[in-house]
Amino acid sequence: MSEAFERPLRVALLGCGVVGSAVARLLTEQADDLAARVGAPLQLAGIAVRRLNRHPDVDQSLLTTDAEALVSRDDIDLVVEVIGGIEPVRTLLLNALKSGKSVVSANKALLAEDGATLHAAATANGVDLYYEAAVAGAIPLLRPLRESLAGDRITRVMGIVNGTTNFILSRMDASGAGFAEALAEATALGYAEADPTADVDGFDAAAKAAILAGLAFHTRVTAADVFREGISEVTAADIASANAMGCTVKLLAICERSGTEESPSVAVRVHPAMIPRTHPLAGVGDAYNAVFVEAESAGSLMFYGRGAGAGPTASAVLGDLVAVARNRISGSRGAGESAYADLAVQPIGEVQTRYHVALDVADKPGVLASVAGAFADNGVSIRTVRQEGRGDAATLVLVTHDAPDAALSATVRRLAGYDFIRRASSVLRVEGMPAD
Amino acid sequence: MSEAFERPLRVALLGCGVVGSAVARLLTEQADDLAARVGAPLQLAGIAVRRLNRHPDVDQSLLTTDAEALVSRDDIDLVVEVIGGIEPVRTLLLNALKSGKSVVSANKALLAEDGATLHAAATANGVDLYYEAAVAGAIPLLRPLRESLAGDRITRVMGIVNGTTNFILSRMDASGAGFAEALAEATALGYAEADPTADVDGFDAAAKAAILAGLAFHTRVTAADVFREGISEVTAADIASANAMGCTVKLLAICERSGTEESPSVAVRVHPAMIPRTHPLAGVGDAYNAVFVEAESAGSLMFYGRGAGAGPTASAVLGDLVAVARNRISGSRGAGESAYADLAVQPIGEVQTRYHVALDVADKPGVLASVAGAFADNGVSIRTVRQEGRGDAATLVLVTHDAPDAALSATVRRLAGYDFIRRASSVLRVEGMPAD
Numbered sequence: 009m010s011e012a013f014e015r016p017l018r019v020a021l022l023g024c025g026v027v028g029s030a031v032a033r034l035l036t037e038q039a040d041d042l043a044a045r046v047g048a049p050l051q052l053a054g055i056a057v058r059r060l061n062r063h064p065d066v067d068q069s070l071l072t073t074d075a076e077a078l079v080s081r082d083d084i085d086l087v088v089e090v091i092g093g094i095e096p097v098r099t100l101l102l103n104a105l106k107s108g109k110s111v112v113s114a115n116k117a118l119l120a121e122d123g124a125t126l127h128a129a130a131t132a133n134g135v136d137l138y139y140e141a142a143v144a145g146a147i148p149l150l151r152p153l154r155e156s157l158a159g160d161r162i163t164r165v166m167g168i169v170n171g172t173t174n175f176i177l178s179r180m181d182a183s184g185a186g187f188a189e190a191l192a193e194a195t196a197l198g199y200a201e202a203d204p205t206a207d208v209d210g211f212d213a214a215a216k217a218a219i220l221a222g223l224a225f226h227t228r229v230t231a232a233d234v235f236r237e238g239i240s241e242v243t244a245a246d247i248a249s250a251n252a253m254g255c256t257v258k259l260l261a262i263c264e265r266s267g268t269e270e271s272p273s274v275a276v277r278v279h280p281a282m283i284p285r286t287h288p289l290a291g292v293g294d295a296y297n298a299v300f301v302e303a304e305s306a307g308s309l310m311f312y313g314r315g316a317g318a319g320p321t322a323s324a325v326l327g328d329l330v331a332v333a334r335n336r337i338s339g340s341r342g343a344g345e346s347a348y349a350d351l352a353v354q355p356i357g358e359v360q361t362r363y364h365v366a367l368d369v370a371d372k373p374g375v376l377a378s379v380a381g382a383f384a385d386n387g388v389s390i391r392t393v394r395q396e397g398r399g400d401a402a403t404l405v406l407v408t409h410d411a412p413d414a415a416l417s418a419t420v421r422r423l424a425g426y427d428f429i430r431r432a433s434s435v436l437r438v439e440g441m442p443a444d
Numbered sequence: 445m446s447e448a449f450e451r452p453l454r455v456a457l458l459g460c461g462v463v464g465s466a467v468a469r470l471l472t473e474q475a476d477d478l479a480a481r482v483g484a485p486l487q488l489a490g491i492a493v494r495r496l497n498r499h500p501d502v503d504q505s506l507l508t509t510d511a512e513a514l515v516s517r518d519d520i521d522l523v524v525e526v527i528g529g530i531e532p533v534r535t536l537l538l539n540a541l542k543s544g545k546s547v548v549s550a551n552k553a554l555l556a557e558d559g560a561t562l563h564a565a566a567t568a569n570g571v572d573l574y575y576e577a578a579v580a581g582a583i584p585l586l587r588p589l590r591e592s593l594a595g596d597r598i599t600r601v602m603g604i605v606n607g608t609t610n611f612i613l614s615r616m617d618a619s620g621a622g623f624a625e626a627l628a629e630a631t632a633l634g635y636a637e638a639d640p641t642a643d644v645d646g647f648d649a650a651a652k653a654a655i656l657a658g659l660a661f662h663t664r665v666t667a668a669d670v671f672r673e674g675i676s677e678v679t680a681a682d683i684a685s686a687n688a689m690g691c692t693v694k695l696l697a698i699c700e701r702s703g704t705e706e707s708p709s710v711a712v713r714v715h716p717a718m719i720p721r722t723h724p725l726a727g728v729g730d731a732y733n734a735v736f737v738e739a740e741s742a743g744s745l746m747f748y749g750r751g752a753g754a755g756p757t758a759s760a761v762l763g764d765l766v767a768v769a770r771n772r773i774s775g776s777r778g779a780g781e782s783a784y785a786d787l788a789v790q791p792i793g794e795v796q797t798r799y800h801v802a803l804d805v806a807d808k809p810g811v812l813a814s815v816a817g818a819f820a821d822n823g824v825s826i827r828t829v830r831q832e833g834r835g836d837a838a839t840l841v842l843v844t845h846d847a848p849d850a851a852l853s854a855t856v857r858r859l860a861g862y863d864f865i866r867r868a869s870s871v872l873r874v875e876g877m878p879a880d
C-alpha cells in the first residue's frame with residue numbers, strides 16, 4: 009500500500025433506502041476506522057435518489073436525482089449500488105466501470121441475470137466488481153468461496169438463503185398453520201413484502217443460487233439456469249408428514265457438481281425439501297440464513313448469520329468497499345470472474361434426487377404391490393415404506409433412493425392414475441439424509 | 445492479472461508430514477484447476493525435510509535437508525511452511541521474506557509469538573504473509589475477519605478452536621467419564637498427542653486466540669497476552685453440575701472489545717466454561733471447531749467445520765497459495781497486518797465474567813446468609829441460587845451476574861475459609877447466557 013496516497017477516495021452511493029442510508033451513516037460514524045483500514049479516507053461524494061425530499065438523515069447537499077451524471081463524474085473513485093433491479097442499474101454500473109470506477113453492488117438479480125457483462129467490463133477497465141452483500145447479507149460467503157476455497161474442489165453448496173420463506177416455513181412447522189396464514193403473519197411482521205412473489209416463488213433464492221454456483225464451480229450460471237420451485241404449494245399436510253418422519257421443511261438452494269469425471273456438469277436448483285431435524289440446517293429458524301459447503305479436502309463447512317436487513321447488508325457492502333479501496337490505492341485488482349471450467353448445467357430431469365411420497369390409499373390387498381410396481385417401472389428404488397392407519401384413513405408413506413428427478417416425476421404422475429389412491433397428500437424432495 | 449505471465453510460479457515446501465504431503469499431492473492432482481485459478485502453473489520446486497528417506501510418496505528429486513538453501517534459491521517465488529514451532533522456522537521465513545518470496549504458513553505458535561516481526565519483514569519487502577491454516581483448519585475465518593468484516597466493528601469472537609479438548613469434553617459429557625479416562629480414550633483414538641500439554645493446557649487455543657484477537661481488533665496480541673486455563677482440572681462433578689443447569693462444558697477462546705469508549709481495550713482469554721445446551725456452540729461435538737463472531741452491523745455470525753487434519757489444513761494452505769500467487773502475478777500485495785488501533789490488553793482480573801459455583805455445605809440455618817455475604821462483600825451480585833439435597837448431602841448452586849474476574853476469584857477464596865463448606869465441588873465460568 010502506498011504511504012504517499014493522501015487524497016480521500018470519493019464514493020458515489022446509488023440508492024438511499026434502508027441499506028443505503030445505513031451505508032451513508034456508517035461511512036461517517038466509522039470514518040476514522042475505515043480510513044485506517046483503507047490507508048486513505050473514504051469520502052461520500054454524492055447520493056443518487058429518486059426523490060430529493062425523502063432523505064432527511066443524509067447531507068442534503070450530496071443528493072442528486074441524476075444518477076447517470078453522478079457515476080460519470082471524474083472525481084468519483086468508487087460506486088456503491090443498493091438500488092436493485094436490472095435497469096437502469098445495469099447501464100449505470102456499466103458506465104461506472106467503463107469510466108474506471110470500481111463497483112460494489114448488493115444487486116443479486118442483476119448479477120444473476122447478467123454478471124458476465126459486468127465482469128467483462130470490470131476486467132476490460134482494470135477495476136473491481138464486488139458483491140458480497142448480494143447473497144446471504146452479512147455472512148461472508150462469496151469471498152470464502154472465491155478465495156479461501158480456491159485451492160480446493162467444492163462438491164456441493166446447500167443453503168437457506170431466503171429469510172422470508174424460512175420465516176414462513178418455520179411458522180408452519182411451529183404452529184401447524186397453512187401457507188396462506190403463515191404468509192399473512194410474515195407480511196404483518198414485515199418479513200414479507202406486499203408483493204411476496206420474488207421470495208415465495210423462489211426467484212430471490214434462485215438468483216443467489218446462480219451466483220453461488222458460478223463461484224463454486226468456476227462456470228457461468230444465470231438465474232434462468234436454475235430449476236425453481238417455490239413454497240406456495242407446501243401444505244400443512246406436508247409439514248405434518250415431514251414431522252412424522254423426524255424432519256422439517258426448508259426452501260433450499262442446492263448447487264452440486266454432477267455428471268461424470270469425463271463429462272462433468274453442475275446442477276443448480278431451488279425447491280422446498282424435507283431435511284432431518286438432526287441436520288444443522290434444520291435448526292436455522294426465522295429469518296436467519298445458513299449455507300453448507302462441502303469440498304474434497306476441507307470437508308463440511310457451515311456459514312450462519314443474518315441474511316438480510318439494513319445492518320447486515322451494510323456490513324457486507326462496507327467490507328467490499330474497504331477491499332476495493334485498498335486495491336485502488338495499491339493499483340491492483342482483486343480476483344475477478346473465474347469461469348474457466350465452463351461446465352454444462354444439468355437439466356433438472358437428470359438430477360439425482362430423492363422423494364418422500366405420502367398416499368392416501370384404500371386399505372386392501374394388492375395396493376402396495378401396485379404402488380411398488382409404479383416405482384419399479386420407472387427405475388426408482390424404494391428406501392423405506394410404511395403404512396399409517398387402516399381402512400379409509402390408511403396412508404402409505406414412501407421414501408425413495410436417489411433417482412433422476414424425471415423418473416420420480418413420472419412415478420408420481422403414474423400413481424395419480426390409480427383409482428385406489430384417493431390422493432397424494434404430500435410429495436416432497438428429501439435432502440440431507442445419509443448417502444445411499 | 446497479466447495475461448503475459450507464462451512461466452510457472454515455483455513453490456518451496458518446508459515440511460512434509462501429513463499436511464505437507466497432502467499439499468504436495470494436491471499440487472499435482474489439481475494442477476490444472478490451480479493453474480486456471482492462478483493464471484499460471486504452480487510448480488513444486490523443492491521440499492525441505494529432516495530425513496530424506498522417510499517420504500516415499502513425493503518426488504524424491506525434490507527433497508533436501510537444507511531448508512536454508514531452499515528458501516534462498518533465486519528461482520523460488522513462494523514458500524509454504526508446515527513445519528511448526530518457533531525456531532528454526534522464524535529464521536527461515538524471515539530469510540524467505542527478505543529475499544522477496546511470499547510466505548504461506550500454518551504455524552499458529554510462531555504467528556502468535558512473533559507475528560509482528562514477520563509482518564514487518566513482509567511489508568518491508570513488498571510480499572505477502574498468509575496463514576489461514578493456522579486457526580481452525582479449513583474454516584475460512586482469518587480472511588472473513590480481515591476482509592469481509594473490514595467495514596464493521598467486531599465486538600466479540602468466541603469459539604471452539606481446539607479439537608482435542610473438544611473431543612475430551614464431549615466424551616466426558618456423553619459418558620460421565622473423568623478427565624484422565626477421556627484423555628486416555630482421545631490418545632488411543634489419535635485425537636490427542638503422546639504429550640497432550642499444548643492441547644489440554646490451552647496453549648494451542650491461546651495461540652489461536654491471540655491471532656483472532658489481533659485481526660478482529662486491529663491490535664498486536666501475542667500468546668503471552670492471553671489468559672489461559674486448560675481443561676485438566678475439569679471434573680466429572682463439573683460436567684454433572686453443568687448438566688443439572690442445562691449446560692455443557694467447552695474450552696472457549698474468547699476475544700472481546702472491553703474497557704470504555706474513551707479507554708477501549710481488548711480482553712483475550714481461553715478457559716473451560718459452561719454454556720447452555722441451546723447455544724449453537726454446545727452442539728459442536730468431537731473434533732469439530734466453530735467460531736461465533738459478533739459485530740455491530742453484521743450481528744451474530746457462525747463459522748463451523750473441521751479444525752484440523754491433513755485435508756482441511758491443506759485446503760486452507762492451498763487457498764492462501766492461490767491468493768499469494770495471484771498477487772505475485774499482478775504485482776500487488778493482499779491486506780497486510782493492521783494494528784493501527786493499538787488497544788491495551790485488559791488484565792484478566794478486570795475482565796467481566798460470570799461464575800457458576802457449587803458448594804457442598806452443612807445444611808443448617810445461616811449458611812446461605814454467610815455465603816451470600818461473601819459474594820456481597822466482594823461486590824458480586826448473585827443471579828440464581830438453589831439448594832440440592834438436604835443434610836450431609838446438601839449442595840448450594842450459585843450463578844453470579846457479570847463481575848470482575850478478580851472479585852469472583854476473591855469470593856471463591858473467601859468461601860474456602862468457611863468451615864461449614866465441606867468443599868467447592870465445582871467452580872466454572874459461564875458463557876453464552878443472555879446478557880444481564
